[in-house]
Amino acid sequence: MDELLFRLSNQLEALQVQASVTAQQGQQWCAVWFAEVQRLSQDLYNEQYGHQVIDFVKNLGSYLESGWEQLQFHYYSLQFNPREFYQHLGNLCFSDVTRRELAFCITGLIIGSVAGYNIGLNWQRPSHHMHHMKAIICHHYIGIEGVSTIDDAEMPTIQKSNELLIQVRAASVNVVDAKICWGYSKAYRRLLNSGSFLYCQRYKELPVTLGRDCSGVVVDIGQSVINFDIGDEVYLAVPPWASGTMAEYLVIPECQVAKRPRLVTFEASASLPYSGCLAWDALVNKSNIQEGNARGKRVLVYGGSTPVGCILIQLVKFWGGHVVTACKPHAIPVTRALGADEVIPFNESNIEKELELHDKYHAIFYTGGQPIDEFILKKHLLPYGSYVSTMPEYLTSDSLGFFFGSIFSGCVRIKLMVQYMFGCNIHHWKEGSKINTAYLQSLRDLVDADQLQTVVDRAFAPHNIEQALHHVLDPNAIGSTIIKFQ
Structure with missing residues (x-):
């Protein structure tokens, strides 16, 4: 301890000598400065207002000189004995503080200093640099007129360890996207996209990004992602109440993504996820057709x-069923190429009379096209036959007022809380239950085996989104409509 005190005393004395030298140099500098000020004052003496200027300078110089002299006096009159100081400090500590307490104090100071130093080294301030991207959004629920493409949308970043950052290459336009422009599923969108345990914490009610599926490349992954790596080519689908996919970048959980087919382009891959999941779910879960086995079944698409119809025709035919389809006359060659055994054209004749000319069906799938009353189609079902519509269902929740809407919201939130407590998957609400990565993997395998063909009608650039939405609503369109981002 004495040796430590001796070294500290020597260092303090050296510091005192250095301070004295610095003070002397400062005094010399001030003397030179005062002489220069005096010379300038003499030069200004013969100028106009010279007397006033020289008086001001003299007063200022006198004030500074007296202040410096006082500072010097206090400095040199200060007597500091380091050895005596440490002796008094030691007496104070050892007289009032035990050695154990002093040891704990020193240990705490050391640990705190080391911890603070490490925290300071590893502290990462959040970056305020914001990257922007192109996105197709709906600003208002007034129809297609409320949709536009923006170039300054905030680029998403990975927030959870199980998420992927995907660079979107292409996204398909679906009928449900046009309905979203009119407010479809807005009640579920507001309820299911808020809260710490729900789909997306970065959600805002409006604007909403359009798009239900896409294909792209993984550019970043969370720490706990195990099935994907940077550079993987993937595709995915999301339910109507979720944030959309028509943006240059997308963050989504790993459990909702599958690797895309390798034998087709990104545009062709983007035509499959949403429509393919609807078609697969309609066949396997909603109809009386077993997965992989449609032998002996007559099916009307x-x-x-x-x-959805293009995929249904191929799946039923591949599983051994007899496919009858109804479509526009100009689409007949396409449907026959996909495997349809019989084709009923939509023409000016009565479609009901055309259906009477054919045998009844084990399953009927309504996928859009020319409107028809479902009761007319159901009359042509065999006993215990199944009728399935793949069109977006009507949601009463979108038209509820404040009172009934509040009751509905309360019921949904209670159910969400119960599901969260029991570990249920929130993504299975409504049409979310129809979207499954197992379906995406099966579709990918069929495409790579050249047993499922993709049908892309037209591809649009993002700034032509209004034309794309009008085209997907056109009954003359064949297959999928695509938005290309890359």
Whole structure:
């Protein structure tokens, strides 16, 4: 301890000598400065207002000189004995503080200093640099007129360890996107996209990004992602109440993504996820057709040239069923190429009379196209046959007022809380239950085996989104409509 005190005393004395030298140099500098001020004052003496200037300078110089002299006096009159100081400090500590307390104090100071130093080194301030991207959004629920493409949308970043950042290459336009422009599923969108345990914490009610599926490349991954790596080419689908996919970049959980087919382009891959999941779910979960086995079944696909219809025709035919489809006359060659055994054209004749000319069906799928009353189609079902519509269902929740809407919101939130407590998947609400990565993997395998063909009608640039939405609503469209981002 004495040796430590001796070294500290020597260092303090050296510091005192250095301070004295610095003070002397400062005094010399001030003397030179005062002489220069005096010379300038003499030069200004013969000028106009010279007397006033020289008086001001003299007063200022006198004030500074007296202040410096006082500072010097206090400095040199200060007597500091380091050895005596440490002796008094030691007496104070050892007289009032035990050695154990002093040891704890020193240990705490050391640990705190080391911890603070490490925290300071590893502290990462959040970056305020914001990257922007192109996105297709709906500003208001007034129809297609409320949709536009913006170039300054905030680029999303990975927030959870199970998320992927995907660079979107292409996204398909679906009928439900046009309905979203009119407010479709807005109640579920408001309820299911808020809260710490729900789909997306970065959600705002409006504007909402359009798009239900896409294909792209993984550019970043969370720490706990195990099935994907940077550079993987993937595709995915999301339910109507979720944030959309028509943006240059997208963040989404790993459990909702599958690797895309490698034998087709990004545009062709983007035509499959949403429509393919709807078609697969309609066959396997909603109809009396077993997965992989449609032998002996007569199936009517009403609207065979729609995106869902094109996939339904191929799946039923591949599983061994007999496919009859109804479509526009100009789409007949396409549907026959996809495997349809019989084709009923939509023409000026009565479609009901055309249906009477054919045998009844084990399953009927309505996928859009020319409108028809479902009761007319159901009359042509065999006993215990199944009728399935793949069109977006009507949601009463979108038209509820404040009172009934509040009751509905309360019920949904309670159910969400119960599901969260029991570990249920929130993504299975409504049409979310129809979207499954297992379906995406099966579709990918069929495409790579050249047993499922993709049908892309037209591809648009993002700034032509209004034309794309009008085209997807056109009953003459065949197959999928695509937005290309890359």
